[in-house]
Every structure is written in structure tokens, then in C-alpha cells.
Amino acid sequence: MKKIDRRTFNNKIVKGVVAAALMGGMPLACGMGAASKKKKLGYALVGLGSYSEYQLAPSLAEAEHCYLAGIVTGTPEKEKIWMDKYDIPKENVYNYENFDAIAKNSDIDIVYVVLPNSMHAEFCIRAAKAGKHVVCEKPMAINVDECNAIIAACDDAGVKLGMGYRLQSEPYTNELKRFVREKTFGKVRYITAEMGYYSGSNPDQWRLNKALSGGGALGNMGVYAIQAAIYGTGENPISVTAQEYSTRPEYFKDTDETIMAQFEFPSGAVGNIMTSHNISMNRVHASCEKGWYALDPGSNYGPLAGETSKGKIEFPHERQQKLQMDDFVQHIQVGAPNRAPGEMGLRDMMIMEAIYTSIAEGGKKVLMDLAPGFGFEG
């Protein structure tokens, strides 16, 4: 008979209670003993572009379970600005060369990689090897092999890995997941998700450089459409057909401008996604047996807006990135679900590769062998 010591036993109880509380909406504030007294975990942001500056840093300033403990930047002139603004000590500031020394820094619990896509794999793997938990911004990497390498590195190091899929922690999105789970509107029959924006002013941005981005609209905005198609139906697709369109090749020199893709799901539901760097749309809509639900906007930084055949959906707005980063800490500290595990990033990259394959083959149907539940939250 396996011996369970008190520490293991207590830890299990706490995990179970917290998980139940999270699932059922029970307040976590009182009577949680050790779990509720855990220290705030320290995030280090790797890459100080606009997403870090305007979304992640302000979110960490508001977070309950975490704070901005360190930065990693390739731009020396940003160091002092960020140190002053967020009260970051000099010893928690790294560049891309000395980054691995972060292993010895006990202030840093989690490394959040916010670099151009082609640099995700390298820095996620280095972070894992440094013994830090890892958050990887979307899309996970530039191909499936890199995604697998990131997952393997985190497994080997025994650290947690989460995707920067802020919507997985967002209440409107989770309301859609509830509709699916509880069959509020019956079975989903058709899902459409259109996520794009018009990019016109900056042809030199890294997103339009394939060496840095790995692709265009599909990796940037299409991943939201793929995500919405999946959480909007609660299923992984089993096949895809896809088409690519180009109207401004002089601006989009080597990345995709507009892509449509059609999915089949195991239940028989079908769907269409559209993603674009040329078309402004941001919505998801599901037609079901007994009604419909929709978000529009459905994937921007919010506030999102929702409507169903039974009426409006309304939630108070909070910074999505704050929710996301707090949720990941809860996963690390008390075993709450990992709302966006690495397998979810891998799954979405597998779908993106299938979309590119279908385009290359003239719109032919590409079958996908994704196990049911693969990539869903733990």
C-alpha cells in the first residue's frame, strides 16, 4: 500500500477544493489555508514590444496573484524606462545573451515569451532549461516541430507551460464554452469566426516578415478564429479545406493576406473561418439546434459583446491578460486547470499547417487526426 504523508494528503485536498471552487464559482477567499497565503509569483516579460508595454505590464500591475518581477530585452534604452516605471531592480533585467542566468534568480517564477513568432521556440526552451514556468505568446511557434520541442523541453524540466491565449480566461468566451457544455442551445450545427483587421500603415513591421512571423494573418488573427471555431463547438475539427486571397501583394510581400477555411467536426457540425490583414472583422457566431449565440467583437482586448437567441450576454470588463496571468499562477500554485496548455498551441499549429496544405493543394480536403479533447483545457 502506497504511503501518503501529511504533506501530500493536504496538498491533494487543497488542489481538489480549489479546483472545485474554480469550476463552481465558489469564492476562494476564506478558509483555504496554505493556498490562499501563497506569495505572488514573479513574471519576467521577454520582449518589450507594444503588447508587453500596453497590455501585459499594466495587467500585471492589476493582478492578484502575480507581478512584473523582471524584463528581458534586446533594446538597452528600454531597460531604465521599465526599471523606473515598474520598480524593477537592476539584477532582474536581462538581455538575450545573458538571459540563461535567470535560472539563478529566485524572483522570477514565470517567463512570458512575447517575441516575434520565430523566436518563441528558442526562448521558451531556454526558459524551461532555466527551470522557469513558461507562457508562450500566440501563435506558439512557426511550425509543429517547434511546438513539440517546446512541450518536450517543459516536460523535461518539470515546469508548467501555458499559451498566451487570454480569451481562455475571459468571461464571454467562457460563457460560450458553458453553452456548449450544457447544450443550452442544443447541438451546434454551424460555426463561423471571422477575425481580421486592415493593416495599411507599416509595411516594415515584423508581422509582415515571414522570417520573423512564420506567416501572416493566419498565425496572427487566424489562430483566434480557429480557437473560436473550437470553443464555439467544443470539438476539434476532423477536416479542413482552405483558400488564400491576395489583393495587395505589394504590401503583403511574403505573408498571407486573407485566408478562408472550412471545418468539419465529429458531430457533423461544419464551419467557416476567415482571417485577414486586409479585412476588419472580429466575431464568432454559432447556429444551433435551438437558437444561436454570437460575440462581436469576439477576440479583441475587450470589452467583448455577446448576444444569443435568448438575449444579450453581459459581463463586467476586466483586463483579459490579468485574468490569464492570474489563472496560470493558480494552475502552478493550487492545481487549477491550465486553461491554455501547450498542447492547445500545438493543436492550433497542426490545424494551421493543414490549412496551408489545403491551400497548396488547391483547396483539397485535408483530414486531421486530432484526438477528441486534445488541446482542451486540463
Added chain:
Amino acid sequence: MKKIDRRTFNNKIVKGVVAAALMGGMPLACGMGAASKKKKLGYALVGLGSYSEYQLAPSLAEAEHCYLAGIVTGTPEKEKIWMDKYDIPKENVYNYENFDAIAKNSDIDIVYVVLPNSMHAEFCIRAAKAGKHVVCEKPMAINVDECNAIIAACDDAGVKLGMGYRLQSEPYTNELKRFVREKTFGKVRYITAEMGYYSGSNPDQWRLNKALSGGGALGNMGVYAIQAAIYGTGENPISVTAQEYSTRPEYFKDTDETIMAQFEFPSGAVGNIMTSHNISMNRVHASCEKGWYALDPGSNYGPLAGETSKGKIEFPHERQQKLQMDDFVQHIQVGAPNRAPGEMGLRDMMIMEAIYTSIAEGGKKVLMDLAPGFGFEG
């Protein structure tokens, strides 16, 4: 120098004034001389199914410029019911055998063919040969050759031909056309139109019998989606890719259940349509340079509902079929535009055939050579 006699001259003036009034919304009631005093034209309905019974006959009862003058039915027991209800004299009642004798009936000006799709060509051609103006219910026929034959027969007979596209006379739809014409929201970049309903209760209906319908959801509801994609952009598509899905083959034994198709337009706009006998949706949405517009519902019998990035669209509801049948009389009597000419029905059938071709070829892109403006209202 060509001599213009007084009658021709007056007629031209009247036509011009009326056309301008129709375009500009000027009231037609006063001072129109000959045109306003024209007699109401008599419609004969061929086929007394539910569309004739619940939509067309009540609309004719409310119409300004026309009335229900006769019926053509293959079901003898319907004759007396309709004669009594709509005060139709015995001599204006025909069956499919003696139908051609309608040529001698001066009460009947227009024959409206409301039969199963596979019978459209025969009865439209017989009506034209009888010297009657023709309205053909949608879809125009079961293939392009039949559409061409209908158009040729009407041309040969010197009669007018209109499609039963009620939405072309409908104010919400015409508001979308105005947005396109006036570029209210700039260039259209993406159009989506999803038109379908769940068919579950009657596997024996003629719509599900390919010999009678020529096809399934595509001809029935898809034609609305095709129409919406075109009037929503103001362009004919230049290419299409398409996919077909089946989840209930035991119910949809030989007609298409769900089809998606993706269009490219000459301007660079792209779009997706979905049509289904398994999925309930009824909407069109255009994303443009400077905003968006949408109808939901967008093709049912109304009232439709519209919204744009600038606010709601609101029009009083009238029977669409009344507007449609009155408009066609105005076309015949005073040269108002033919809002849904035969070429429009032909164009849509050409697009439907291209969709079936793409499906047969595994989703391959099919190019379409539709002249700009071909099939648009005159």
C-alpha cells in the same frame, strides 16, 4: 430625320418621368396622365402550393397595379376553393393540359410560374408562346440550358420576363444596394451570406426529390445567399470554390444538404456563402473599408432587420411579393426597371453550376466569366 409621332413622344416622356420618380422616390400618384390610369394587370398563378396560397394570393389582394385574375392547377379540388375565395370566374381556371388556351384570355396579362423547379422551363415557355408576360419563381430552372430557353422564348414572343426574386423589390435589400452604389461605407472587402433552415419533418416534399427540384439547399436557399453576395457587393463573382457536407443522408436522399462556397469579385472583395436544409440561418453581412452593414433576417418573408456600423436600418413592413408583382407591372406598363430580369436568374444558375462543378472537382477554384453588370436590374 426620324419622325416622332405624338404617341411615341408622350410615351417616352411618361417613361422617363416614371423611371425618375421610381429612382428618386417621387410620388407617382398625381399628374401622371395615361400611366397612372392604366388598368390593373391580371396575374394567373400556375401551381397552387403553399407559396401561392399564403404569399402570392394575399399579396395580389393587396397590390396596387395587379390582381389575381386566374389560376392554373393540376389539383381539380382546389379550383372551386380558389374561385370562391378570390372571385375568379370559371373561364379563368386552367389545368396543365388546357393551359395553352390562356392565349385567348384577355383577363390574363402575366403568368406567374410557381411549380416545382423542373417544370419552370416548360410552363414559362408555354406562357411566352401564349403571348403572356412571364414571372418565373426561383431558382429559374434546373440548369443553364433551360434558363437560356426561357429567355429565348420570351424574347421571341416579345413578352417581358421577370424572376420571382421578391427581395429585389424589398426596401432593406435596396438599402444595401444604395450603400454599394453610394459607397456609404467605402469599398466592400468581405461579404458573407448564410441562408438555410432545418428541414426535418417531411422527407416526401418535392424539394427533396431531385427529379422535381433539380437540387437541394443550393437552389432553394442558396440562391438567396448568391443574390445577397452580389447585391451586397454590387459585383458578379469571378471565381468560386465550394464544398458539400452531409450529416443526414437518410433524410436527404438525393439532394444537397449543406453547401459552402467562396467567391472572389473583380474589386478584390471576397466572400463566403453557406446554404443548408440542416442549419437555420438567414443573414448577410458586409465588411467594408469604413464600416459594415448587415441584415438578419436577410431573406425571409420579413419583416427583415438591418444594422450598420452607423446604426439600425428601419423600414415599414409590406408584403415583399406585393412590391415585387407591382414593380413588374410598372416595368410592363411604364418602362420602370425590371428589377429581376431573366438574365439575373440565368446568372445565378451559372453560378450554381460552377458551385456544383467545384464540389465535383474536390473544391478546386472554378473561374466564371460573367460580364460586369450581367443580370443586374435594368
